[in-house]
Amino acid sequence: MKTLLADALTIAGKDLRNEWKSKQTIGMMIIFSSLVILIFSFAFDPTNNTVKAIIPGLIWVITIFAGLLGLNRSFIAENENDSLTGLKVAPIDPSSIFLGKVLTNLVLVTTVQIISIPMLFLLFDYRFHGQIIWFLLIVLIATIGFIVIGTFLAALAANAKNSEMLLPVLLLPLLSPLMIAAVQATRIVLEQEGIADAISWLQLMVGYDLLFFAACFFLFEFLMEGS
Amino acid sequence: MLELKNITKVIGDKLILRNFSLTLARGESVAVIGPNGAGKSTFFKLAVGLMQPTSGEIHLNQAQIKKKSLLLQKKIGYLGHESFLYNALTPRENLVFYGKLYKVKNIEEKVANLLKEVGLHYFKDIPIRSFSRGMMQRLAIARVLLADPEYLFLDEPHTGLDQEAVSLLNRLIEERQREGIGILLISHDFEQVVSVCERVLVLNKGRIIEERQIDSEEGLMPFKNWYEAVVSGK
Amino acid sequence: MKQPSMLMDRVMYALLVPAMFISLYLIFIWSPIEKQMGASQKIFYFHVGTAWVAFLAFFVVGYYCVLTLKKPTESRFINAGISAEIGVIFTTITLISGMIWGKSAWNTWWTWEPRLVTVLILLFIYIAYLFIRKMDGAWERIAKLSAVFGIIGCINVPIVFMAIRWWNTKLHPVVFGEGKNQSGGGVEPEMLLTLLFSLGTITLLYVFLMRKGIEIEKMRLTVKKAKSKVIEKLAS
Numbered sequence: 001m002k003t004l005l006a007d008a009l010t011i012a013g014k015d016l017r018n019e020w021k022s023k024q025t026i027g028m029m030i031i032f033s034s035l036v037i038l039i040f041s042f043a044f045d046p047t048n049n050t051v052k053a054i055i056p057g058l059i060w061v062i063t064i065f066a067g068l069l070g071l072n073r074s075f076i077a078e079n080e081n082d083s084l085t086g087l088k089v090a091p092i093d094p095s096s097i098f099l100g101k102v103l104t105n106l107v108l109v110t111t112v113q114i115i116s117i118p119m120l121f122l123l124f125d126y127r128f129h130g131q132i133i134w135f136l137l138i139v140l141i142a143t144i145g146f147i148v149i150g151t152f153l154a155a156l157a158a159n160a161k162n163s164e165m166l167l168p169v170l171l172l173p174l175l176s177p178l179m180i181a182a183v184q185a186t187r188i189v190l191e192q193e194g195i196a197d198a199i200s201w202l203q204l205m206v207g208y209d210l211l212f213f214a215a216c217f218f219l220f221e222f223l224m225e226g227s
Numbered sequence: 228m229l230e231l232k233n234i235t236k237v238i239g240d241k242l243i244l245r246n247f248s249l250t251l252a253r254g255e256s257v258a259v260i261g262p263n264g265a266g267k268s269t270f271f272k273l274a275v276g277l278m279q280p281t282s283g284e285i286h287l288n289q290a291q292i293k294k295k296s297l298l299l300q301k302k303i304g305y306l307g308h309e310s311f312l313y314n315a316l317t318p319r320e321n322l323v324f325y326g327k328l329y330k331v332k333n334i335e336e337k338v339a340n341l342l343k344e345v346g347l348h349y350f351k352d353i354p355i356r357s358f359s360r361g362m363m364q365r366l367a368i369a370r371v372l373l374a375d376p377e378y379l380f381l382d383e384p385h386t387g388l389d390q391e392a393v394s395l396l397n398r399l400i401e402e403r404q405r406e407g408i409g410i411l412l413i414s415h416d417f418e419q420v421v422s423v424c425e426r427v428l429v430l431n432k433g434r435i436i437e438e439r440q441i442d443s444e445e446g447l448m449p450f451k452n453w454y455e456a457v458v459s460g461k
Numbered sequence: 462m463k464q465p466s467m468l469m470d471r472v473m474y475a476l477l478v479p480a481m482f483i484s485l486y487l488i489f490i491w492s493p494i495e496k497q498m499g500a501s502q503k504i505f506y507f508h509v510g511t512a513w514v515a516f517l518a519f520f521v522v523g524y525y526c527v528l529t530l531k532k533p534t535e536s537r538f539i540n541a542g543i544s545a546e547i548g549v550i551f552t553t554i555t556l557i558s559g560m561i562w563g564k565s566a567w568n569t570w571w572t573w574e575p576r577l578v579t580v581l582i583l584l585f586i587y588i589a590y591l592f593i594r595k596m597d598g599a600w601e602r603i604a605k606l607s608a609v610f611g612i613i614g615c616i617n618v619p620i621v622f623m624a625i626r627w628w629n630t631k632l633h634p635v636v637f638g639e640g641k642n643q644s645g646g647g648v649e650p651e652m653l654l655t656l657l658f659s660l661g662t663i664t665l666l667y668v669f670l671m672r673k674g675i676e677i678e679k680m681r682l683t684v685k686k687a688k689s690k691v692i693e694k695l696a697s
Binding site: 149172174177201207211212215223 | 530582585586588589592593596597598602605606608609610612613614616617620621623624625627628
Binding site: 003006007010011014017018021022080081082083085086087088089090091092093225 | 275276277278279297298300301303305307308309310311312313314315316320324325327328329330354370
């Protein structure tokens with residue numbers, strides 16, 4: 001168990017170092033999320049007050065769109081020099097590859113959120129009444145769920161030639177319950193004090209996270225196995 | 228001692244390997260040759276644990292390898308077609324990364340020594356993106372040797388290398404062999420097979436059809452003629 | 462080996478055709494016309510039957526996916542695929558009949574009713590699953606990958622249903638008991654009998670299609686194998 005975590009950290013460290021050098025993926029993700037916000041401001045007039053109601057939804061649309069870019073890269077990047085095979089022949093548990101990739105993607109997507117969510121609030125002149133701590137908690141829990149299932153399906157889709165197109169088709173239907181819960185919970189904590197009304201959504205998300213983390217963790221080795 | 232016993236592998240509805248058996252002692256060097264599609268690469272993948280055999284057993288030092296044990300991966304250094312290296316990272320970073328995964332002790336020191344040995348010492352802090360095929364291959368060898376494997380599996384290591392790199396590679400292989408490492412080589416390059424290996428197996432259609440010792444005095448031509456005769460089945 | 466399965470098919474066929482006509486008779490002539498909705502309520506019998514088969518087919522896919530992961534065999538892989546293909550047809554019929562029902566009952570083509578939305582997402586999962594099966598590569602590998610996705614998808618379906626239900630009831634989770642818009646109110650005994658009979662018929666249709674689909678797929682495989690054998694012989 002301990003070596004599993006250590007290996008996962010090693011892999012995540014390698015990925016992040018790679019990313020730190022090129023800044024390609026994270027740069028693209030941030031630019032893309034900004035562009036999505038820009039397009040939204042054309043689509044929905046920001047000066048209109050009723051638009052405030054869609055802000056919680058926009059947060060998640062941005063996260064998913066930008067996140068998909070990063071998820072697509074996470075296993076495709078390992079095809080260069082076939083380094084994924086290098087990881088497979090190394091004496092590590094396949095699950096640690098999964099864990100490492102989840103950590104990397106979590107860092108990337110959280111970074112994008114840290115930049116794009118304040119920007120969204122700023123550009124749409126949104127003032128929320130809730131407590132920021134609950135908001136952060138809900139964003140974090142939903143993002144974890146998104147990354148867990150996203151990383152798993154990215155590994156699955158990476159086997160196909162058209163993996164960039166395949167990933168959203170696989171991911172979005174499975175993500176729907178999490179997104180319903182995330183949008184509703186975000187709306188509640190942004191508009192009201194306290195978390196009492198959002199607690200059942202929070203429970204649903206935590207349940208989703210745990211269930212899919214366990215399922216993906218154990219099924220991942222089947223994805224890594226050769227035929 | 229690494230033993231593969233009666234390995235059979237079916238992929239889809241194709242029988243890739245049938246009743247394949249092989250014994251590799253430490254300090255021995257064996258070449259596996261054969262035409263394309265004979266199952267050479269598949270057999271390598273089975274041996275390094277990338278695939279599971281349909282039937283058959285793999286034994287390492289008299290102990291049977293179970294699916295989950297990572298023993299095989301630890302003891303075998305696998306040099307594949309590709310280098311398995313990360314282009315954005317420097318040689319040092321690449322080796323340190325793999326060293327951590329293989330739980331190598333004194334990583335920094337060992338990496339420095341290995342880089343000197345393969346002659347990449349001066350380039351240790353340059354991203355390997357700009358490396359030539361020869362330099363990549365040298366680094367890939369360093370990656371394989373890093374974990375002190377007991378067996379080296381080399382999948383066509385000589386392709387695309389210049390004369391200098393080839394002789395460096397052969398020197399490294401010979402040195403390791405003298406230290407008691409078992410070498411298994413897949414190659415189409417008979418010149419290298421003759422100069423590196425002591426024993427040769429000919430694989431065709433998933434089966435070992437011939438096996439013999441190599442006499443390095445014999446020269447290349449007779450060996451080639453022998454191979455042609457074996458494969459065409461005369 | 463071949464003979465009994467042929468016989469079985471024939472028996473099923475002989476059962477299925479009359480059952481179809483009987484259920485048509487029951488639905489359109491025998492069962493009473495519902496007071497509020499009139500004749501358009503009849504689509505309800507098809508809607509429920511196909512919806513039930515849509516979910517059933519999905520859990521059959523899930524079942525064969527688990528088996529495939531345990532030990533991949535060709536027939537398990539084929540079974541899962543055929544069930545998914547039939548599932549796509551039945552989810553589509555469910556959606557269309559649901560929309561027609563919605564138009565006549567609530568005067569709108571689409572409502573975000575939990576069962577309907579779940580079926581829609583189910584359709585997307587089915588299609589995604591079939592996309593994975595269409596990938597290039599050795600069938601064993603595809604079998605494993607698609608099985609993994611099938612299992613994840615199967616876990617997802619109940620959660621989807623729950624989430625949409627909560628969402629629809631607006632923050633007041635109902636876990637047990639009925640949500641809104643349960644069909645037709647008080648069900649008359651004739652209606653219930655008709656419903657049960659058409660349910661049985663459609664399930665029988667599913668089983669029949671499943672058997673035929675598997676048979677066709679196996680024939681296709683045999684032909685493919687023979688073809689590649691010929692090609693191999695010609696090449697060497």
